[in-house]
Amino acid sequence: MKKNFIFIFSCLLFIFSVTACKNNSEIQNSNTSNGDELTNKTRIKKEKELLLVSFTILEDIVRNIVGDEFKVESITKPGMEVHGYQVTPSDLVRGSKAIIFIQNGFGFELWADKFVSNLNVEKITIANNLEPMFISEDIYKGKPNPHAWISPKRGILYVDILLEELSNLDPENREKFKKNAQSFKNKIQKIDEDFSLFLNTLPKSKRYLVSCEGAFSYLTNDYGLKEAYLWPVNAESQITPKRMAKVINLVNEKQIPAVFCESTVNSESQESVAKETGAFFGGNLYVDSLSKKNGPAESYLEMLEYNLGIIKNGFNASLKN
Numbered sequence: 001m002k003k004n005f006i007f008i009f010s011c012l013l014f015i016f017s018v019t020a021c022k023n024n025s026e027i028q029n030s031n032t033s034n035g036d037e038l039t040n041k042t043r044i045k046k047e048k049e050l051l052l053v054s055f056t057i058l059e060d061i062v063r064n065i066v067g068d069e070f071k072v073e074s075i076t077k078p079g080m081e082v083h084g085y086q087v088t089p090s091d092l093v094r095g096s097k098a099i100i101f102i103q104n105g106f107g108f109e110l111w112a113d114k115f116v117s118n119l120n121v122e123k124i125t126i127a128n129n130l131e132p133m134f135i136s137e138d139i140y141k142g143k144p145n146p147h148a149w150i151s152p153k154r155g156i157l158y159v160d161i162l163l164e165e166l167s168n169l170d171p172e173n174r175e176k177f178k179k180n181a182q183s184f185k186n187k188i189q190k191i192d193e194d195f196s197l198f199l200n201t202l203p204k205s206k207r208y209l210v211s212c213e214g215a216f217s218y219l220t221n222d223y224g225l226k227e228a229y230l231w232p233v234n235a236e237s238q239i240t241p242k243r244m245a246k247v248i249n250l251v252n253e254k255q256i257p258a259v260f261c262e263s264t265v266n267s268e269s270q271e272s273v274a275k276e277t278g279a280f281f282g283g284n285l286y287v288d289s290l291s292k293k294n295g296p297a298e299s300y301l302e303m304l305e306y307n308l309g310i311i312k313n314g315f316n317a318s319l320k321n
Helices: 002-046 056-066 089-097 112-117 152-169 171-199 217-222 241-254 268-277 300-320
Strands: 050-053 071-074 098-103 122-125 208-213 226-231 258-262 280-285
Touching (some): 050 056, 056 071, 056 171, 089 098, 098 112, 098 152, 152 171, 152 217, 171 300, 208 241, 208 268, 217 226, 226 268, 241 268, 258 268, 258 300, 268 280, 280 300
Parallel strands (some): 050 098, 258 280
């Protein structure tokens, strides 16, 4: 009887030990598995690849296509002048971490070629797949106007060009990028249609866009407007009394109802044109950069809506007076 009791006790002790070891092993394996999973997730988050772009408008367009698959950053900040930007050491550090650099081209980023030459990074240039419009006067005559994105119709082309390039970069996410791009284009298309409908209500004799910088050629061409400006692309320093007089005479002769300027330059000269002619000063448009946080043009869509809204309000206000 005593022997039987010892035998049964020994069996129970053995079973308990095996069970305990198994449970401890499962807990350890579970902890290890969870730890590996967390580590992998952290690693994926940390290793999200960087797409570096030249300016904020392009940053927003690219981000709308790739979603959260990549980290997207702009070299220049909101409100900055892009043409003559001076690259900093921190820009080079970011460039060394990027897998690609995306620029507009057409001579817009005067600093970009030198910047990329110091890096081991691929480059996407929008201008390589876009038909340019050319500047028609002064030292810039015959050079491409870089500001194609200002027209919603060209903005759709930007999305198509970038969709193709980014899909080649990451074929596994092609369908996701395509879906994102289509949704984004639909919103641009709506802005395009609304502006076209407005222009149809405007007398043809009033369809002039008078700005400070000659940056709106694509917009005026795409929507049947005529363009006038105080200086060519990136040439604010070249404004002269002769230029001022030319614009003033045109506004008076054609009875142009409103004139506009840009957010990154001084609007004083254009306000003088408005005062001399009695035209309505419609306000400042965004050209090379999105607005700072909490501004009216924090995204590309907001920039298009704001610019075209300012133009419409300028014409409407002047026609009522």
